[in-house]
Amino acid sequence: MKFDHLQILKSGSWVSAFAGAALLGASAAAVSQDFDWKQQNGSSVNALLVSHQFVEALRPLVPEFEEMTGITVNLDVLAEQAANEKLLADLSSRAGTVDVFMTSPLNNWQYATANWLEPLDEFIDNPALTSPDYDVGDFFQGVLNSNRWTRVPMQGIGEGPLWALPINSESYLLAYRPSVFQELGLEVPETYDELLAIADKLDTGSAEFGLITRFDKFWDLPYLTFGTMLQSYGVEMIDADGNLQICSDASVQATDDFVTLIKTASPEGAGAFTWYEALQGFASGQYALSLNEADLFAPVYQDPEQSEVSDDVGYAPTPLGPDGTRKAGAWIWSMSINAASKNKDAAWLFLSWVTSKDTMIAMNLNGNMNPVRASAWESPDVVAMVNSWGETPGQYSDVTATMAEVAAVRFPPHPELTRMLDRWAQAVQEVYFNGTDARTALCEAQDDIGKMFN
Amino acid sequence: MKTAKLPESAGRALAQVLFIGFFVFPIIWIFLMSLKNFRDIISYPPKFLFSPTLQNYRETILGAEGTLQAGELPEYVRFLLNSMIISGGAVCLAALLGIPAAYALARGGLPGRKHIAFTFLSFRFAPELMIILPMYLIYTQVGLYDTYAGMILSHQLICLPLVIWIMMSFFQDIPIEIEEAARIDGANILLTLRAVILPISGPGIASAMIIAFIFSWNNLIFGLVLAGPNSRPVTMGILQAMTFDQIKWGLMAAAAMVSAVPGMIAATYLQRHITRGLTMGAVR
Numbered sequence: 001m002k003f004d005h006l007q008i009l010k011s012g013s014w015v016s017a018f019a020g021a022a023l024l025g026a027s028a029a030a031v032s033q034d035f036d037w038k039q040q041n042g043s044s045v046n047a048l049l050v051s052h053q054f055v056e057a058l059r060p061l062v063p064e065f066e067e068m069t070g071i072t073v074n075l076d077v078l079a080e081q082a083a084n085e086k087l088l089a090d091l092s093s094r095a096g097t098v099d100v101f102m103t104s105p106l107n108n109w110q111y112a113t114a115n116w117l118e119p120l121d122e123f124i125d126n127p128a129l130t131s132p133d134y135d136v137g138d139f140f141q142g143v144l145n146s147n148r149w150t151r152v153p154m155q156g157i158g159e160g161p162l163w164a165l166p167i168n169s170e171s172y173l174l175a176y177r178p179s180v181f182q183e184l185g186l187e188v189p190e191t192y193d194e195l196l197a198i199a200d201k202l203d204t205g206s207a208e209f210g211l212i213t214r215f216d217k218f219w220d221l222p223y224l225t226f227g228t229m230l231q232s233y234g235v236e237m238i239d240a241d242g243n244l245q246i247c248s249d250a251s252v253q254a255t256d257d258f259v260t261l262i263k264t265a266s267p268e269g270a271g272a273f274t275w276y277e278a279l280q281g282f283a284s285g286q287y288a289l290s291l292n293e294a295d296l297f298a299p300v301y302q303d304p305e306q307s308e309v310s311d312d313v314g315y316a317p318t319p320l321g322p323d324g325t326r327k328a329g330a331w332i333w334s335m336s337i338n339a340a341s342k343n344k345d346a347a348w349l350f351l352s353w354v355t356s357k358d359t360m361i362a363m364n365l366n367g368n369m370n371p372v373r374a375s376a377w378e379s380p381d382v383v384a385m386v387n388s389w390g391e392t393p394g395q396y397s398d399v400t401a402t403m404a405e406v407a408a409v410r411f412p413p414h415p416e417l418t419r420m421l422d423r424w425a426q427a428v429q430e431v432y433f434n435g436t437d438a439r440t441a442l443c444e445a446q447d448d449i450g451k452m453f454n
Numbered sequence: 455m456k457t458a459k460l461p462e463s464a465g466r467a468l469a470q471v472l473f474i475g476f477f478v479f480p481i482i483w484i485f486l487m488s489l490k491n492f493r494d495i496i497s498y499p500p501k502f503l504f505s506p507t508l509q510n511y512r513e514t515i516l517g518a519e520g521t522l523q524a525g526e527l528p529e530y531v532r533f534l535l536n537s538m539i540i541s542g543g544a545v546c547l548a549a550l551l552g553i554p555a556a557y558a559l560a561r562g563g564l565p566g567r568k569h570i571a572f573t574f575l576s577f578r579f580a581p582e583l584m585i586i587l588p589m590y591l592i593y594t595q596v597g598l599y600d601t602y603a604g605m606i607l608s609h610q611l612i613c614l615p616l617v618i619w620i621m622m623s624f625f626q627d628i629p630i631e632i633e634e635a636a637r638i639d640g641a642n643i644l645l646t647l648r649a650v651i652l653p654i655s656g657p658g659i660a661s662a663m664i665i666a667f668i669f670s671w672n673n674l675i676f677g678l679v680l681a682g683p684n685s686r687p688v689t690m691g692i693l694q695a696m697t698f699d700q701i702k703w704g705l706m707a708a709a710a711m712v713s714a715v716p717g718m719i720a721a722t723y724l725q726r727h728i729t730r731g732l733t734m735g736a737v738r
Contacts, residue, residue: 089586
């Protein structure tokens with residue numbers, strides 16, 4: 001099992017467009033063993049981080065790094081939106097106060113376009129700056145390369161300079177309550193058709209409501225959670241010929257089905273549910289099913305301190321689309337170096353230590369999920385932890401392996417993409433809240449988005 | 455006559471109760487939330503009966519167990535101290551600069567003093583976002599970023615206009631004859647201000663400083679952009695309860711309750727001064 005998982009993830013099509021991208025890594029191998037970690041002794045690094053389990057996993061390890069290198073690390077941890085605002089202030093003014101920060105490919109399309117990011121290839125290729133045991137080939141190449149981009153809008157993702165290193169990855173799955181499904185005599189749905197067929201029965205058992213999913217009015221709706229459903233219906237934002245597909249037949253169908261599902265099986269007001277409601281709602285035991293939610297919520301569901309369902313939760317892959325397709329969105333938290341930083345070498349030493357094999361495994365064990373290095377999935381401790389999650393042993397691992405096969409960033413890299421997807425999300429919201437005809441709403445959104453490309 | 459009055463006063467009492475409830479309920483609700491554990495907070499339907507816990511306060515004030523090194527203050531307490539230093543310092547500086555300025559604007563024969571006074575007021579209503587980026591750049595270059603001095607200076611944009619405008623109308627209320635009497639006795643302007651005007655301006659100064667303190671205490675944007683880990687104020691501390699995937703409601707509620715205490719004390723005990731300060735110069 002473990003072996004299969006590893007093979008799949010290693011070759012995983014996270015970013016399907018560039019399976020053939022060149023590997024790095026070999027260059028760093030032939031270096032002397034005594035790497036000088038003390039070379040930046042006495043300097044300091046400011047890291048701006050988003051409040052996330054990653055940070056809680058990292059924090060206790062930092063003194064180790066400080067002792068090894070003599071570098072002082074100042075962790076500045078803020079809520080996601082506050083962190084983004086502060087980061088924008090620092091990057092756009094080129095003040096260089098922040099040396100290294102948490103980001104994602106989507107955000108980086110904006111930052112890289114503005115020349116705010118330091119390309120990382122030169123650091124990785126420099127044996128004086130990168131420890132010989134770093135092994136960049138150990139990253140899942142799809143995940144790693146999602147941080148490459150040529151900076152040509154609409155193309156070149158997975159190629160060109162490396163703008164960030166991944167620190168964890170997220171895809172989507174179904175989380176369900178085995179007791180509720182058993183009580184109702186229902187099977188966990190394998191397709192969206194099956195899900196639609198049982199949607200009105202889900203709340204007839206001990207669960208208060210049928211299903212919950214994140215459904216807010218921002219870009220993450222068509223990008224991540226509902227995006228996973230859209231892609232399984234065969235919808236991509238732009239087809240191979242460069243035409244927008246936002247109001248295609250498949251997209252209209254997916255939107256109608258999605259809104260029907262929510263109206264049938266979710267409580268009033270579900271159109272404003274964010275991560276918080278989705279995670280806390282399911283953890284509180286109110287729902288029978290959590291649709292296309294982040295797989296890395298699992299550590300919370302499994303923790304009796306934070307969850308009412310720790311002994312009553314199972315995982316399944318996201319449902320199949322009408323023609324049996326399964327595709328899924330992906331989110332990859334990453335870290336970049338500020339191009340205006342005055343301590344780039346020290347910042348790199350910190351970043352390369354954070355993303356090194358040993359540090360990554362230590363953090364995976366402390367809740368930073370999912371691993372982005374193959375060596376982590378080989379670690380017996382990580383395997384043992386993950387195997388205990390789910391209705392049956394190994395269920396979570398199997399499901400994430402299945403999802404890793406189909407998870408990808410299937411959007412055109414463009415600095416304005418979040419604004420475009422916000423508009424798309426608004427159309428879905430109109431269908432849910434105002435009962436607007438799906439085709440009308442989506443075609444209007446498509447027209448507006450088309451104008452944003454100019 | 456009497457029978458007609460009763461329902462009217464009962465109606466009024468009911469209206470008052472509803473009115474009070476409308477304003478007090480959110481505070482009570484947050485207070486209750488701060489006493490719940492996480493599972494009680496997210497439970498549905500909401501629980502009014504639960505076994506209260508002080509865990510949220512403990513974690514807010516003493517820090518989460520095992521996360522602190524010896525001699526290190528919990529993050530929230532540091533933010534609270536930062537806020538006290540920043541808002542306290544900002545108000546003192548604003549009083550030091552603002553009171554003489556208000557006196558000059560109220561009594562002096564400065565040409566264009568209305569425009570000057572209006573310029574100060576405009577600091578208050580100009581959106582802070584407009585100036586925050588240039589300030590950030592300047593601060594990082596001159597070394598004011600993430601320092602108490604820098605924060606106290608930036609908070610002058612909040613405190614100084616309030617002090618100047620409240621004190622200006624207060625000084626204008628003082629009968630000019632008192633000052634003229636002092637002059638006849640041979641006092642110069644500074645002595646008049648120090649020995650005659652200031653002693654009778656106590657309530658005005660107190661209310662100006664309290665109002666300035668509350669506005670400064672509640673400010674978020676300067677703390678977000680111009681402060682770093684060393685000088686971050688308590689408003690940012692409350693936001694820290696929002697993590698990527700969940701909001702720690704209990705901690706946030708406890709943090710909000712604790713940080714509301716100074717404002718509540720000021721508002722309750724010094725209410726008389728505040729209303730006097732707010733209406734000062736309103737009727738003339």
